[in-house]
Amino acid sequence: MTGSPLEDRPPLAIEKVRYYGEPVALVVAEEEYIAQMAALRIKVEYELLPAVLSPKEALQSNAPLVHEHLDKYKRHEEVRPEPGTNIANRVKIRKGNMEEGWNNSVHTVEIEVTLPQSDHAAMEMRCTTAQIMPGGKVILHSASQSPYVIQRAISESFQVPLHQVIVHTPLVGGSFGGKAAVQLEYLAYMASHAVGGKAVKLVNSREVDMIASPVHIGLDAKIKLGCTRDGKLTAAEFVHLFDGGAYSDRGVVMSRAGAVDCTGPYRIDNVHCDSLCVYTNHPYSTSFRGFGHPELTFAIERAMDILAKRVGMDPLEFRFANAIGPGDTSPTQTLLDRSNLGNLPMCIAKLKAWLDTDDSPQYETHGHLVKATGVCCFWKNSNTPTDAGAGAVVAFNADGTVNLLCGAVEIGQGTRTSLTQLLAERLRMDERMIHIAPEVRTETDPFYWKTVASRSTFLVGNAILRAADDAIAQLKGLAAVVLQCLPTDLDVGGGRVFLKDAPATGLAIEQLAHGYTFPNGTTIGSQVIGRGSYTMQNLTLMDPETGKGKLGPEWTVGAQAVEVEWNTKEFTYKIIRAATIVDAGKVINPLFARGQITGAMSMGLSFSSREAFFFDEKGAVRNNQIRTYKLIRFGEQPEYFVDFVETPHMEAPYGLRGIGEHGLIGMPAALANSLTAATGVELNRLPLTPETIWRTIHDPV
Amino acid sequence: MTLPPPAMYPVACEVNGEKRLVRVRAADILLSTLRDQLGLTGSKPGCENGDCGACTILVDGLPVKSCLMLTVEAEGKQLTTIEGLKNSPVQHAFVRYQAFQCGYCTPGFIMNCEGLRNAHPHADEETIRVWLESNICRCTSYEEIQHAVRDVFTPKT
Numbered sequence: 077m078t079g080s081p082l083e084d085r086p087p088l089a090i091e092k093v094r095y096y097g098e099p100v101a102l103v104v105a106e107e108e109y110i111a112q113m114a115a116l117r118i119k120v121e122y123e124l125l126p127a128v129l130s131p132k133e134a135l136q137s138n139a140p141l142v143h144e145h146l147d148k149y150k151r152h153e154e155v156r157p158e159p160g161t162n163i164a165n166r167v168k169i170r171k172g173n174m175e176e177g178w179n180n181s182v183h184t185v186e187i188e189v190t191l192p193q194s195d196h197a198a199m200e201m202r203c204t205t206a207q208i209m210p211g212g213k214v215i216l217h218s219a220s221q222s223p224y225v226i227q228r229a230i231s232e233s234f235q236v237p238l239h240q241v242i243v244h245t246p247l248v249g250g251s252f253g254g255k256a257a258v259q260l261e262y263l264a265y266m267a268s269h270a271v272g273g274k275a276v277k278l279v280n281s282r283e284v285d286m287i288a289s290p291v292h293i294g295l296d297a298k299i300k301l302g303c304t305r306d307g308k309l310t311a312a313e314f315v316h317l318f319d320g321g322a323y324s325d326r327g328v329v330m331s332r333a334g335a336v337d338c339t340g341p342y343r344i345d346n347v348h349c350d351s352l353c354v355y356t357n358h359p360y361s362t363s364f365r366g367f368g369h370p371e372l373t374f375a376i377e378r379a380m381d382i383l384a385k386r387v388g389m390d391p392l393e394f395r396f397a398n399a400i401g402p403g404d405t406s407p408t409q410t411l412l413d414r415s416n417l418g419n420l421p422m423c424i425a426k427l428k429a430w431l432d433t434d435d436s437p438q439y440e441t442h443g444h445l446v447k448a449t450g451v452c453c454f455w456k457n458s459n460t461p462t463d464a465g466a467g468a469v470v471a472f473n474a475d476g477t478v479n480l481l482c483g484a485v486e487i488g489q490g491t492r493t494s495l496t497q498l499l500a501e502r503l504r505m506d507e508r509m510i511h512i513a514p515e516v517r518t519e520t521d522p523f524y525w526k527t528v529a530s531r532s533t534f535l536v537g538n539a540i541l542r543a544a545d546d547a548i549a550q551l552k553g554l555a556a557v558v559l560q561c562l563p564t565d566l567d568v569g570g571g572r573v574f575l576k577d578a579p580a581t582g583l584a585i586e587q588l589a590h591g592y593t594f595p596n597g598t599t600i601g602s603q604v605i606g607r608g609s610y611t612m613q614n615l616t617l618m619d620p621e622t623g624k625g626k627l628g629p630e631w632t633v634g635a636q637a638v639e640v641e642w643n644t645k646e647f648t649y650k651i652i653r654a655a656t657i658v659d660a661g662k663v664i665n666p667l668f669a670r671g672q673i674t675g676a677m678s679m680g681l682s683f684s685s686r687e688a689f690f691f692d693e694k695g696a697v698r699n700n701q702i703r704t705y706k707l708i709r710f711g712e713q714p715e716y717f718v719d720f721v722e723t724p725h726m727e728a729p730y731g732l733r734g735i736g737e738h739g740l741i742g743m744p745a746a747l748a749n750s751l752t753a754a755t756g757v758e759l760n761r762l763p764l765t766p767e768t769i770w771r772t773i774h775d776p777v
Numbered sequence: 778m779t780l781p782p783p784a785m786y787p788v789a790c791e792v793n794g795e796k797r798l799v800r801v802r803a804a805d806i807l808l809s810t811l812r813d814q815l816g817l818t819g820s821k822p823g824c825e826n827g828d829c830g831a832c833t834i835l836v837d838g839l840p841v842k843s844c845l846m847l848t849v850e851a852e853g854k855q856l857t858t859i860e861g862l863k864n865s866p867v868q869h870a871f872v873r874y875q876a877f878q879c880g881y882c883t884p885g886f887i888m889n890c891e892g893l894r895n896a897h898p899h900a901d902e903e904t905i906r907v908w909l910e911s912n913i914c915r916c917t918s919y920e921e922i923q924h925a926v927r928d929v930f931t932p933k934t
Contacts, residue, residue, distance in 0.1 A: 109802070109804070110780060113780065197915055198879075198881075198915055199821070199823045199829065199831055199879065199881040199882045199913065199914070199915050199916075200821065200823070200879070200881045201822070201823075247879070247880065248879065249821070249879045249880070249881030250878075250879040250881060250915050250916055251879075252915075281825065282823065282824040282825065282826065282828075282829075487879060488877075488878035488879025488880065488881075488916045489878065490878070667875050668875070671875055671878060671917060671918075671921060674917070674918035674920055674921075675878060675916050675917050675918050677918060678917070678918035678919065679915070701824065701826060701828065702823075702824045702826070702828035702829055702913065703824075703826060703828045707913055707915070708919075709910050709912075709913060709919075710906065710909040710910050710912065710914070710919045710922065710923070711906035711907075711909065711910055711919070712919075713918055713919040713920050713923070716918055716920055
């Protein structure tokens with residue numbers, strides 16, 4: 077069995093098939109077309125079993141069980157399945173006193189929201205090769221965010237010593253969380269094993285990639301939110317039912333994220349949350365950009381807008397008044413300070429200034445066209461394992477250039493460039509003097525947990541700075557002998573090691589990089605190789621009853637807006653403008669940072685405006701092609717506005733905060749809020765297609 | 778079961794200015810031939826259904842999705858793949874405006890733009906939009922690509 081954190085998934089279906097698209101057999105052939113023809117000759121007879129087609133259905137007392145032996149599955153990490161039910165995990169938050177909270181509430185709102193499962197749809201489909209060498213060494217190439225997780229997973233599942241498993245990950249053609257899961261690698265190993273260890277390549281077609289490999293999680297949520305007469309939030313109660321699909325994979329950890337940050341970035345003293353990962357007979361879910369946060373944010377931010385209306389406050393003002401800050405506590409009772417929490421009021425103020433720059437009102441009509449703006453705020457902590465870590469090696473070449481070795485995977489986010497910049501800054505060296513290979517190789521690159529959760533510049537970045545400091549100490553130590561001074565008298569920069577007080581006196585780094593050679597040939601020292609590593613510090617697990625715990629190092633916060641033009645005749649709309657103000661801690665590469673934010677916004681607008689899997693009555697996905705599963709295309713992009721606030725996170729390199737996922741998080745909520753303002757009906761269901769909106773108005777079921 | 782060896786057909790075409798002769802099955806698509814036989818892996822499969830544009834190449838100067846063309850149809854044609862471009866203005870603009878992230882869709886976008894330059898050297902915004910609609914980028918916001926392409930089609934003084 078495979079699966080992390082809960083081992084509930086056979087690589088090929090055993091006894092029963094739990095979702096449409098689940099792999100049932102493997103064919104290995106010398107040519108792809110031969111394999112395809114052979115696969116057509118496999119006859120499978122299925123007996124139709126009753127299916128569970130939504131998280132709500134899954135919790136009915138008479139619902140069929142997707143997994144009958146939930147109690148028998150091996151568990152890694154924290155996970156609390158409830159055998160005899162379809163609940164793969166339940167996470168509880170119990171903070172404050174709910175009775176008191178509701179007693180102090182003058183206004184309350186109760187809503188339900190629904191986000192269906194959708195797809196990552198990275199342009200490169202998942203693919204992998206596996207080969208088993210005669211000596212037992214296993215070599216895999218995989219388009220993955222998690223080469224080191226693959227290494228461990230193959231080692232544990234097939235009893236191969238860890239060091240015998242080698243994983244290579246070249247540049248990956250997009251992933252967005254979807255390639256953090258391990259799936260094809262097991263199959264490719266089994267296929268190679270079946271043919272005596274020959275190299276076997278396994279590539280998903282787009283159709284298979286969309287339904288057989290893990291997808292973006294869905295959510296059915298119920299939320300009740302209360303505030304005082306003057307708009308101070310008093311209490312919040314949540315039930316999050318995440319649609320984990322047929323196998324739990326990272327869905328259980330996302331259900332935890334759905335609890336940890338359930339309130340959004342607001343000060344609420346009384347919080348009650350049950351966040352569940354529920355089995356259904358849908359494709360199984362794994363991490364997706366934002367890791368539960370776009371979903372939880374949709375729930376809280378829809379409720380915030382409705383509550384603001386009840387109180388009679390401007391939606392942005394209402395958020396500003398309740399914005400969480402230093403001295404407050406998170407739902408898991410972590411005390412917040414200026415370092416572990418970005419500056420939300422500043423983000424809101426900047427967003428307000430942007431909204432006010434042109435004189436056009438936030439709601440106006442021209443004939444059958446209605447222009448309206450929606451806003452929202454977000455926060456995100458990373459829900460990383462308490463021992464997530466990374467290493468780095470900084471090796472000097474004889475010419476004074478540097479090879480940087482680390483395990484962060486390049487998936488288009490520019491991480492290997494940004495990490496190079498961090499090193500260049502610390503070594504005070506031209507970044508073109510630093511070489512970094514495009515690919516990650518587990519046998520030579522130091523370990524990195526995995527390239528997810530916007531954590532690479534933090535974990536790998538910290539490891540690199542430590543490696544740089546180690547190398548600097550070596551350079552100074554060696555130079556001190558030659559220059560007859562103390563290492564503390566020296567500085568490193570501009571390719572030299574020199575006296576602080578007399579910068580003209582010094583040595584070029586290439587004179588020291590492989591040891592220093594005196595005129596008589598005697599050499600002291602040797603190659604300068606800096607090493608550094610870093611692991612998450614002071615994180616804790618959650619208390620199972622109250623949720624108390626420290627689940628990540630810091631919260632990135634931000635405020636977003638979307639402006640739409642709604643056509644009341646045609647029930648269509650255009651997205652005119654979209655804005656994100658995010659507290660990035662420190663912007664490392666301005667062009668990349670903007671690209672990450674606008675790219676994520678685009679993905680969020682695409683997903684909330686049109687993306688969803690449509691199922692037939694038996695649970696089969698009907699739209700597993702890009703032709704029928706629509707994505708945003710060139711020409712549909714709105715005008716983007718991005719700005720940054722920089723409040724340093726003291727534990728991070730140069731104070732930076734994660735920003736890779738965050739542009740996406742509030743887009744669904746802001747879009748729904750803008751369309752709600754435009755149409756005058758509460759839109760609590762994604763995707764926001766003209767049909768969904770028409771049904772909400774004319775055919776509410 | 779053993780399959781009879783498939784009938785193979787010779788196809789002569791020009792790829793990136795070089796004469797090439799390949800032997801293919803009737804069912805082989807051009808994208809596979811370029812990647813697997815000629816080692817030109819710059820053209821990417823994204824859907825093999827004509828929906829995403831990642832495999833776009835130029836056939837006699839105009840963009841074609843190479844997943845929708847049979848290799849046998851390439852007989853006598855001039856093919857240009859991303860490997861056949863060097864320092865083209867479109868490539869430079871994509872770099873300057875950071876119009877890619879993972880880069881998987883980029884060869885298709887660039888080849889489509891090259892085709893657009895051939896067909897409409899003075900394309901206006903609307904023509905650009907209609908042409909580039911056929912390619913999908915999942916990483917960028919398209920804004921970067923719009924800036925790059927707009928720059929290419931802006932007359933330089």
